[in-house]
Amino acid sequence: MTESALRLYTFSPAFGLPTAGPFGLKLEVCLRMLDVPYERVVADNSRKGPKRKSPWIEDGGVRLGDTELILRYLEQRYGKVLDRGLDPDQRSRAHVLRKMLEEHFHQVFEYELLVRDDGWAAMKRHLSAAIPPLALAVAGPIIRRGFRRHLFERGIARHSADEIEALGKADIDALATWLGDREWFVADEPTKADATALGLLAVTVRSGLPGPVCTYARSKPNLVRFVDRGLARFFPELPAQA
Incomplete structure (x- = not known):
């Protein structure tokens, strides 16, 4: 993973899953759907996030929380849109x-x-x-x-x-x-x-x-x-x- 890669801060792994957080898992799936490279960073203290909840991302100088807001940002940032084909x-x-x-x-x-x-x-x-x-x-x-x-x-x-x-x-x-x-x-x-x-x-x-x-x-x-x-x-x- 390059130093410039997006960083995803989420809870530590548990239950045989990459993260114990359901929203962190959701966001990882979406990142993989969008083919956006990222680095997973364990952050069990969600109060450190910009909205004091998990997960959040850092992308260059951008720190952003809330999965829906993050996904909206990623679609604009990378020009890749989820669910494009849905009616x-x-x-x-x-x-x-x-x-x-x-x-x-x-x-x-x-x-x-x-x-x-x-x-x-x-x-x-x-x-x-x-x-x-x-x-x-x-x-x-x-x-x-x-x-x-x-x-x-x-x-x-x-x-x-x-x-x-x-x-x-x-x-x-x-x-x-x-x-x-x-x-x-x-x-x-x-x-x-x-x-x-x-x-x-x-x-x-x-x-x-x-x-x-x-x-x-x-x-x-x-x-x-x-x-x-x-x-x-x-x-x-x-x-x-x-």
Whole structure:
């Protein structure tokens, strides 16, 4: 990778994936769709980003956060456009799919990862690889309280565990029905919506989290095949799933 290559700052690898962050994974897929060279930089402190969230990029003198704003910049910067061949109906459906995944299902996943006790236990095992035990003992509860407050403000953590489970399973059912026996969600070739779906579903399926929604997602063969297909296509360097 050359010194002038775009730098992508994202969470460290986990679950056999190049990054634990679903939005970082989405952005990497889009960069590979656009054939834009980049260097992945591990940055587990998202507060260092320009919008205090992960991922973000540095491209020359430009620092930019938020995947949609980053992709808009990249299309203008490199003259390559995602989803160029979609018709208006496909674009509309792709937009709806992305928003459901990013604005609703992502909250469910974060709840299972960071609020549920079994999910938090798995998260602590991941964090322990990068954070010394004493520091994790101090920082861990602070991180967890921050996410619990964040999810309460966004809305999902205002519900009971049973209500969140029902909402998450409804999302999974909708995704499985939408995909059906097709390879991709919107068109014959992958789109930005597929990159978004791969980012969220890969961490859901591959994390092994014991929460009811993640477990339910793994029971949907077409969604598991979608994850396997997407990772094999865009990250051929990853070991094949047994």
